[in-house]
Amino acid sequence: MSVTFRTAVVRTPDGPDSIEFIDVPVAEPGPGQVRVAIAGTSVNPVDLATTSGVFHQLGFITQPGHTGLGTDFAGIVEAVGPDVDIAIGSRVAGIVDGFDRDFGTYAEKLVVAAAAVAVVPDELELTTAATVPLNGLTAAQLVDLLGEGSGRSLLVIGAAGAVGGYVVTLARDRGWKVTGLARPQDEGFVRGLGADFTTTATTGWDAVADTAVSQEKALPLVRDDGLLVGVRPGAEPAAERGIIVRAVSVLADGDRLAGLLKDTVTGRLPARVHTVLPLDRVADAHRAVAQGGIRGRYVLQP
Secondary structure: OOOEEEEEEEOOOOOHHHEEEEEEEOOOOOOOEEEEEEEEEEOOHHHHHHHHOHHHHOOOOOOOOOEEOOOEEEEEEEEEOOOOOOOOOOEEEEEOOOOOOOOOOOEOEEEEEHHHEEEOOOOOOHHHHOOOHHHHHHHHHHHHHHOOOOOOEEEEEOOOOHHHHHHHHHHHHOOOEEEEEOOHHHHHHHHHOOOEEEOOOOOOEEEEEEOOOOHHHOHHHEEEEEEEEEOOOOOOOOOOOOOEEEEOOOOOOHHHHHHHHHHHHHOOOOOOEEEEEEHHHHHHHHHHHHOOOOOOEEEEEO
């Protein structure tokens, strides 16, 4: 086995051109940890924000040397530490949470807590599984912030997106009457999830799930004393008119991820791979995602 592996980092964040690869030593997993040979890692908006310096500017990242890139992954367990009941050779997926770290999933290998990963069902390809952890857990934990719907109205902004599509399904499970806001060409997809559909951002909703980072533009859509939940922690719009404003800060949760992966196998939750690219083309993938409008995720393969 090689004594080093390649991982993508950014030293001075300045967009895709600031991404570079470095070689780091292969570490043995400690107690409660596993080492995974990564088979796929997806490109998410949070990764673009890290590369462009958003979280550095917010003070969330203070790494003195470099910051690791990539948030979710799927791969094969190749080593386990003490007190781990996952077998070597298992197919797993998971996320690394937080922003201030010198490692990420845009890499050939990863050492991560066993509690942060879930076994991937045999019916699911690893490249597809790599698109589920961050989007699925973000949506599930966002819906936790929404709470029980009890028939109240919910507008999901970006309902055809990777997170938004999950929110539609999971919020309906919690009793929300869901309407998805998306482009006209996405109507079939959104209605196929069981939601109503609109292309117009109207006002008066009991709650709004802002999965498209509309931020201040989303606030006027919520009725007085309503609820706005977004996906940009630390940058929430200021509350007004009695509106409760929250933002999900996603945390690793292997047990919950296992359920989301099973729901992906059955088709209850959509998993969409847009394109698979070699990890070396990470900058190209970032540029493409930055253009917007892509349905499905870019997946990078080391």
